[in-house]
Amino acid sequence: MNIFKSIKRNLIKRSVIQSILEKEQHNNDVINIHRIDKKNIGDFYCAPHHYFDVLKGKSLDIFDYKSEDKEVRNHFINEISERSLIIGGGGLLNRDGFVMQMKMFEKLTTKGKKIVLWGVGHNEKSPKTYGKVSKYNIDINKFGLVGTRDYNMPGEYVPCVSCMHPIFDQKFEVKNEVGVVFHKDTLKKESITKKYQNFATSSNTTNLEDLIAFIGSSDNIITDSYHTMYWAMLMEKKVIAIPNSSKFYDFKHQPIISTFDEALHHLNEGTTYDGLLAECRESNLKFAEKAFNYLNL
Incomplete structure (x- = not known):
């Protein structure tokens, strides 16, 4: 039974991603995509829509693409296709559970989609990678604006935006x-x-x-x-x-x-x-100014 559920889930995920990649893309307003999990408060509070008025009420769960509810999946498809995107924060890079979505976002950049990566970071589970990660599983140079929470990695260093709380x-x-x-x-x-x-x-x-x-x-x-x-x-x-x-x-x-x-x-x-709190807040405020200018908000 679990095998059949897994096969069905994979078919759903691939179908949703294919639908998005085939649709005409627009940049009307913005949606902030991250893992919305109220049972993990780090995941929940690590996104800028909580802290900036221009983003209030504009959020989407990155896992909605695999929902068994067709309405949820269709909403996911439409929001991504219609909006500019802010992806993050959280450990969305180099993690199996987010590979399909992140690769899709990378492909959307070739179709004129405005995408900001905000406070994302690598999240590899194997202990042999600890302290040794040197590259991401996506090409961040393809995105319009990139801030990562990983100090020694490519992209502008932007620590998790939850510091703004x-x-x-x-x-x-x-x-x-x-x-x-x-x-x-x-x-x-x-x-x-x-x-x-x-x-x-x-x-x-x-x-x-x-x-x-x-x-x-x-x-x-x-x-x-x-x-x-x-x-x-x-x-x-x-x-x-x-x-x-x-x-x-x-x-x-x-x-x-x-x-x-x-x-x-x-x-x-x-x-x-x-002074770390002030330092992290200043980084996010500076990044926010650049992000909102880029997204015409």
Whole structure:
């Protein structure tokens, strides 16, 4: 049964992409495409439509192309064909789940489509790639404007736009020496969660307000969530990151890299970065000005 579902899903995906590539393309207004997953707040909040009035209400889930609902698929086809596109943020590059869509966007650039890549980055799962990624799986030179969250990679460096959220202007009282934030997949691994049963813990499945308050109340953050790592650094916390993808290795300011077995040995070793929040916001504001000029918004 699963094999037949997989075959059907692949046929749907290919059909949607082919339909888009065959349609006449326009640049009427704009749509911001990213992974809209409310159960992963990093994916949810990493897109500029949350932070700029000109983009409010203009979003589309990059996974809608494989929906079993024909209306959702048709909406995806029409929005992409009619609008200019902002792709990002998130780990949309060098990741199997996004290859078909990203290759499609690359092809659309040859048909006059205006496309901005904003805060996207590589996201390879194989540990042998960690710290060694040197190229993307698309040609970013074909896109109209490119900002990537990977400091050592091609394109203008633009860290995740979630730094624009006003929640980071709050101040919190530190109550815990250590706060552990699990990625949603790690919550299923009892061998890991048990190691930290005596510590304050949270996960990237909670709401943003609670997670930021949790980070704010902790002096050291141990996490295998990319956005928790990023947000904790914005909040000037000492961060120990447990990589689950190549994306942890290309941020401008590196945290302590460790494992769940060794993380506690690195408490208080992390560097805090005064002014990082302002730096990241300035990068995004400058990029926004260029993007909106390019898209005639």
